[in-house]
Amino acid sequence: MHLYVELWNARPAWLALSAEERGAYFEQVGPAIEQLTNAGVEIVGWAINDDDTPHSSGHTYIAVWKMPNLELVKMLEEIVEGAGWYNYFDQINARGELVGPPPLLEHMAQL
16 A cells, blocks of 8 residues: 655746636646546545644645555656646656554664
8 A cells, every 4th residue: 555645835837827828727637636536546635734733834725645655656757747737737746565653663663
């Protein structure tokens, strides 16, 4: 099982689009999200970052995904890239195999 986290802000190119153009873009992206969820990808949640988050990354939007395998992680990455998402949004990603606290803390202790 893998965890995937996206943090993003709108770029000027997105802000320059009309509401109709933005809606058309989301209509294009929607079926890809459905394809992922049908394949077993779980949307843990999407959120608008609280303005008063301590030590905030400065990003407006957050998405957290849970994915059964690395192949689906790579599918998401290919879909996002292929949709031209990064033309419209400045985004950073984080991904990794889902582990519990003991292995993570052990990894940190071994640094």
